[in-house]
Amino acid sequence: MLYDIHRRYPRAYIHRHKLQKRPEGFNAQGPSEIYDLLGTIDALVVNGEDPSDRGVVSIQKPTGIGVTEYKLKKIYPKRPHIVADNHFSGDEVMDMVGRKGYGCTMTNRRDHFPGGLKPYLHHEKVVAGCPKAKAMRYAMPIVAIKQYPAVKGSIEPPVKESKAFTKTLVSFQSTGATNICGVNNLPSVTNYVSKRARGKGKDKRVWGIEQNEARETYLRHYYGVDNLDHMIKNTCNRYLTWKYWHSPYLHAKSMGIIAAYDMYNECCDGLLDASWAIPNKKRMGFTQFRIKLSEQMLSYDPRDNHYAGDDKFWRYTQHHKIRRSIGSANSVDDDEVVSNDGLTSDVFKRARELPRFCVTLDQLNTHFRNVKKTNTAATCEVCGAKTIWKCNICGKSLCIMKGRSWNGAKCLMTYHNQDFYGLARGDYRTVHGKNVLGWTAPDDKAIARNARRVRRFMAEIRSEGS
Secondary structure, X not given: OEEOOOOOOEEEOOOOOOOOOOOOOOOOHHHHHHHHHHHHHHOOEOOOOOOOOOOEEEEEOOOOOOEEEEEOOOOEOOOOEEEEOOOOOOHHHHXXXXXXOOEEEEEOXXXXXXOOXXXXXXXXXXXXXXXXXXXXXXXXXXXXXXXXXXXXXXXXXXXXXXXXXXXXXXXXXXHOOEEEEEEOOOOOOOOEEEEEEEOOHHHOEEEEEEEOHHHHHHXXXXXXXXXXXXXXXXXXXXXXXXXXXXXXXXXXXXXXXXXHHXXXXXXXXXXXXXXXXXXXXXXXXXXXXHHHHHHHHHHOOHHHOOOOOHHHOHHHHOOXXXXXXXXXXXXXXXXXXXOOOOOOHXXXXXXXXXXXXXXXXXHHHHHHHOEEEEEEEEXXXXXXXXXXXXXXXXXXXXXXXXXXXXXXXXXXXXXXXXXXXXXXXXXXXXXXXXXXXXXXXXXXXXXXXXXXXXXXXHHHHHHHHO
16 A cells, blocks of 8 residues: 555555566565556656556446546656555665655665675664663664666666666664665764653653664654554454455455545645634544444435445335436436536536537537447437437437438437537436436427527626636
8 A cells, every 4th residue: 555644545555465466576575566556656646657557547337337437647746755664675676666766765674685785784683671782772873875877778677767866774773673775765864862752741751762864764654554554443344254355345445434534634624625624623533533424324325316326226226216316426427417406507517518519510420420229229318209329429319210211310410409408308307307207308499498598508608708
């Protein structure tokens, strides 16, 4: 998992299992996972590498039919600094991170020292209370530095062009075999004392610990992952099961709860909207937030149809179609605008962004070329008759013939005209919030009235633009 320091938003994730493909040179589990995660981060960096297979995320729709694709947003103005524990460290990881231009700080395992350095570094365990360790507390840490120049041209994967970078390895004697390696992470290293405190009032304890820039960089960054692990445990989102795939599902669900709590805090900060600001003392804690989520989940009824997939529940399908709720935008196709207020200026403005309306002949020609014959007849969106023709761009059934004779594709032309918006069979459900069973095909007078209303909306839009 890759998380930001100050927010619990997951930026990259890889599920740990034996089926993950390990690239050449990254045979250990931790380094191979770093290899994969860096490929995801590359797609999030502004002006960075954008692998075609990483810039877009494909998620299957809740109905099981079709796939929704989301393009990843560039969130990092420059390559971020990565902090990880010794499971992910190694020479091959340091080299890859440095050649890509990233920075990193990691604890270094005693069996993964760079060649020839082990005799000079602290690699033995220290017994608690050892006087030797206490004496070495005042000694400066041992630092090893190696610089690499930039190389252009043919470089082995996963990097085409190597950037200049500096590798460091810091060893300090008094805290056991604690060695911290990094890339582009330390301008200097000195020994100093850091203050620590625990408790309140008379029970408050204050003491000092040995500190240096390498250790402080690691502790001040990696604590975010420790906090996350603690919060995942506190969600209590678990149950006993023999089905192994439930474990990653519950883990992801817990991370979603934590991310939702961070979104709540971000809204309470008032930077997104000043009216949302809530002082820290009046905000919900993580425990209160989880209780509130539980109450909302237990009291929610799928018949409200507010979320994707609610219309598949038995609780929803047992009701007669007339009494079913239309729900929110998540319960309809992505190419529709939902409103229960009828045809208004705001609804029409949102609908103009849909691919339905054809303003030029090229757009109309594109829709004509995507009209295909289906195996089953369906109701036409304009006249209400049965038809086997369907526009695959709009996903709607439309007549292009009357019986076996050509009628100029009247229904197809009418549906793609913005003057008709609000009168189609599908519009009866999405725009007016009514059940399509009560829809009837509009007559010429209704079409003319609707066209006049749409022209007024267009006049407002043109006046606003000028």
